[in-house]
Amino acid sequence: MTSKLEMGQNPYAITKSDLIRMSLNVGSLGVEYSWTYANQMGLAFGVMMDKILKKIYHDDPEGYAAALERHTSFFNITVQFAPFVGGIAASMEEKIARGEIPAASVNEVKAALMGPLSGIGDSIFLTTLRVLAAGIGVSMAQMGNPLAPLVFLLIYNIPAFALRIWGVQKGYELGVGMLEAAQQNGIMDKVMTIAGIVGIMVLGSMTVDMFWAEIAVQFGSGDEVTALQDVLDSILPGMFALICMGLYYWLLGKKVSPTILILGTMLVGVIGVYFGVLA
Numbered sequence: 001m002t003s004k005l006e007m008g009q010n011p012y013a014i015t016k017s018d019l020i021r022m023s024l025n026v027g028s029l030g031v032e033y034s035w036t037y038a039n040q041m042g043l044a045f046g047v048m049m050d051k052i053l054k055k056i057y058h059d060d061p062e063g064y065a066a067a068l069e070r071h072t073s074f075f076n077i078t079v080q081f082a083p084f085v086g087g088i089a090a091s092m093e094e095k096i097a098r099g100e101i102p103a104a105s106v107n108e109v110k111a112a113l114m115g116p117l118s119g120i121g122d123s124i125f126l127t128t129l130r131v132l133a134a135g136i137g138v139s140m141a142q143m144g145n146p147l148a149p150l151v152f153l154l155i156y157n158i159p160a161f162a163l164r165i166w167g168v169q170k171g172y173e174l175g176v177g178m179l180e181a182a183q184q185n186g187i188m189d190k191v192m193t194i195a196g197i198v199g200i201m202v203l204g205s206m207t208v209d210m211f212w213a214e215i216a217v218q219f220g221s222g223d224e225v226t227a228l229q230d231v232l233d234s235i236l237p238g239m240f241a242l243i244c245m246g247l248y249y250w251l252l253g254k255k256v257s258p259t260i261l262i263l264g265t266m267l268v269g270v271i272g273v274y275f276g277v278l279a
Contacts, residue, residue, distance in 0.1 A: 012055050012056070012058050013055075014052060014055060014056070014090060014094070014172070016169060018051070018052060018055070019052075019087060019090070019168045019169050019172055020165055020168065020169070021051070022048055022049070022051065022052055022083065022086060022087075022090070022168060023083035023086070023087075023164040023165050023167070023168040024161075024164065024165070025047070025048055025051070026047060027044045027045065027046070027047030027048030027049070027050065028044075028048040028082055028083055028086070028164065030044050030047070031044040031045065031048075031079050031082055032079060034047075037258055037259075037262055038074075038258040038259065039072065039073060039074045039075065040074060040075060040076040041075045041076050041077065041079075041082070042071075042072045042073050042074050042075045043072050044082075045071055045072065045075045045082065045086070046068055046071040046072035048082065048083070048086055049067075049068070049071045049086055049089060049090065049093075050068065052086075052090045052093070053067045053068055053071070053093060056090070056093050056094055056097050057097060060097070063097060066103065067093055067096070067103075070103065070106060070107055071089065071106075073107060075110060075114065076114055076118070077113070077114050077117055077118050077121065078117060078118050078120075078121025078122050078125060078126075079121075080121055080125055080160045080163045080164055080167070081113075081117045081118070081120075081121045081163070081167065082164075083164045083165075083167050083168035083171065084117070084163075084167030084168060084170065084171040085110055085113055085114075085117070085171060086168055086171065087167065087168040087169060087170065087171025087172035087173075087174070087175060088109060088110075088113075088171040088172070088174055088175040089106050089109075089110060089171075089175070090171075090172055090175065091171075091172050091173075091174075091175025092105065092106040092109065092175050093106060115200070115201075119201075125156075125159075125160065129155070129156055129159060129160075130156055132155065133151075133152045133153075133155035133156040134152060136151060136152065136155060137149065137151055137152030137155075204242075207238065207241050207242060207245045208237070208238035208241050208242075211238075211240075211241035211244065211245075213240070213241075213244075213269065213272075213278050213279070214229045214240065214278065214279045215227075215228045215229045215232070215240060215277065215278065215279070216229070216276055216277060216278055216279035217229075217276075217277060229279075248261060
């Protein structure tokens with residue numbers, strides 16, 4: 001990656017320092033604090049990208065506004081991988097600004113990366129590293145060591161911040177070099193297909209794990225009472241969650257507002273429990 005001097009004093013060239021600052025700015029570090037049900041981490045991702053986009057579209061206010069709107073759309077990922085995706089997005093935005101690739105391609109790539117990288121990131125940081133750090137910290141705390149909280153934070157955060165800083169640079173390099181080559185030789189299409197398959201698998205597992213409702217309807221009498229939920233689970237575990245997810249997906253396709261869906265879900269839940277239909 002070249003410096004500004006190596007880029008011929010171009011004040012609008014994206015430098016290594018720009019990328020590192022992006023990986024550590026308020027948008028990057030605050031993706032969980034500006035989370036919304038509609039766009040999840042989208043707003044924070046847009047804030048993370050903002051200064052880079054201003055550089056790329058320094059002479060094109062309309063292009064900047066369109067790019068900022070693109071990057072505040074729906075986005076969700078393990079937070080430590082957000083700068084990596086941001087680096088790829090930055091390199092793609094340079095190509096979009098030059099008219100080399102369509103604007104929609106950047107969000108397609110982001111969407112394809114969310115599921116696979118979240119599956120990897122959650123496994124590494126949430127279920128492995130965080131548990132390891134907590135185990136060491138708790139053990140030290142039980143022995144009365146006052147450094148236990150600090151050790152916990154260091155074990156978890158040093159790899160996390162290292163990945164942010166390294167990831168944004170590698171993402172940018174991938175976007176300007178390997179991504180273009182992959183598109184030309186057809187590998188990118190295969191990667192996108194594989195990433196889509198993994199993403200669907202992750203989405204399927206999340207649909208079951210993050211759905212907390214059951215059908216309380218029962219039929220039969222005496223010792224022969226059978227719960228409808230048990231019948232559905234015997235046919236396909238998680239069928240009720242899958243049906244609800246399919247309904248939400250269909251409604252979103254009909255341009256129903258996510259806010260309406262959230263309020264409707266709350267209302268249906270309350271009414272369903274009151275009448276004994278849901279549990």
